[in-house]
Amino acid sequence: MEKLSSLSSTGWLNGLIDLPWWGYILVALAFTHITIASVTIYLHRHSAHRALDLHPSVAHFFRFWLWLTTGMVTKAWTAIHRKHHAKCETEEDPHSPQIAGLKKVVLEGAELYRDEAKNKETLEKYGHGTPDDWVEKNVYSAHEALGIWAMFVVDIVLFGAIGITIWAIQMLWIPIFAAGVINGVGHALGYRNFNVNDASTNIVPWGILIGGEELHNNHHAYASSAKLSSRWFEFDIGWLYIRTLEILGLAKVKRLTPKIERSSQKENVDAGTLQAIITHRWDVLAKFSDSIKSTCIEEIRKIAEQHQFTKPDIHRWLKLDKKFINPSEIDQVERFAEKSSVLKTVITMREELTQLWAKSSDSKEHLLEQLRDWCRRAEQSGISPLKEFANSLKGYAIATR
Numbered sequence: 560m561e562k563l564s565s566l567s568s569t570g571w572l573n574g575l576i577d578l579p580w581w582g583y584i585l586v587a588l589a590f591t592h593i594t595i596a597s598v599t600i601y602l603h604r605h606s607a608h609r610a611l612d613l614h615p616s617v618a619h620f621f622r623f624w625l626w627l628t629t630g631m632v633t634k635a636w637t638a639i640h641r642k643h644h645a646k647c648e649t650e651e652d653p654h655s656p657q658i659a660g661l662k663k664v665v666l667e668g669a670e671l672y673r674d675e676a677k678n679k680e681t682l683e684k685y686g687h688g689t690p691d692d693w694v695e696k697n698v699y700s701a702h703e704a705l706g707i708w709a710m711f712v713v714d715i716v717l718f719g720a721i722g723i724t725i726w727a728i729q730m731l732w733i734p735i736f737a738a739g740v741i742n743g744v745g746h747a748l749g750y751r752n753f754n755v756n757d758a759s760t761n762i763v764p765w766g767i768l769i770g771g772e773e774l775h776n777n778h779h780a781y782a783s784s785a786k787l788s789s790r791w792f793e794f795d796i797g798w799l800y801i802r803t804l805e806i807l808g809l810a811k812v813k814r815l816t817p818k819i820e821r822s823s824q825k826e827n828v829d830a831g832t833l834q835a836i837i838t839h840r841w842d843v844l845a846k847f848s849d850s851i852k853s854t855c856i857e858e859i860r861k862i863a864e865q866h867q868f869t870k871p872d873i874h875r876w877l878k879l880d881k882k883f884i885n886p887s888e889i890d891q892v893e894r895f896a897e898k899s900s901v902l903k904t905v906i907t908m909r910e911e912l913t914q915l916w917a918k919s920s921d922s923k924e925h926l927l928e929q930l931r932d933w934c935r936r937a938e939q940s941g942i943s944p945l946k947e948f949a950n951s952l953k954g955y956a957i958a959t960r
Contacts, residue, residue: 574719591732597621599770610785614809626706635676638686668738745775753780753841771797781816821954835955848877
């Protein structure tokens, strides 16, 4: 009897599957990675942005796995994310570090999500097109916590006492990395390929740990793209999984970032140029900033030496929308511009360039004339980088796949 008791106790400690210490680490990483893949492929790219269609069996597997590991409801997650894009970096944004503060979003991102999930107006306005079948109504939405506790039991049965640790890691992974890191750090720290009108950043160029979501600035530039990587050195593991599913006939990609085509043969700005520039406006603005950066830095250096002014952070002004820059910094840049016709011209031309896609109600003919006039004045400005940039705009076109 004592022997049986001892065996029973040992069996509970080890569970049905006995692994070396590194085996349990691999299991925990594998489980959390499946959760991350479920979030980025199913919730984010499929449900929220409709960038791809998934086979019903794959979609339901992701729904089931998320119920076990997060308790998140598809409609709530989708609605909150869509609202984030619609109201990005405003008071209505459910989780903007620019509004709530980086510390709060990183440490309390899950709480911000849960608070917004209680907002019925958000769910009704932004949660359309999400699952509404029997299992969603009677299981996933009706018993959100049941799946989490079912996972707890499964982990203990399979792995014994160490299963409690594996379960805890699973439960913390999304609140820390998705709700905290992506929603927080992804709008505060990192690099930017595109000068979008929010504060989104690419945290690192290798989207592995969080399924590709690390490339957050790319996503905000082209939200409906199923692929998040943009530059040659960036890697989106979520896209690798999507392509694998597509090859197996289990997914169909609907939208990708439109490719940029440039022609050195074009000498005039036409309607196609205008369309391409508006489509790729965030890339255009980033290229403008890169092209005139050295000129601005040199002008600021000369003025600072002549007038003993404190140099402004011109990098922030070049990369971010004005609403994310302290008014005192803006005043400082404008103070320098009063001493430099070059800076004044660059500032004016940058603001006028952004108006091309801001005036959506204007006719194409009027916008085209504005673009032609902008290029003409840039070429006549006497500022070589500005002239070169204007010439490069003429070659913009939307590539056909």
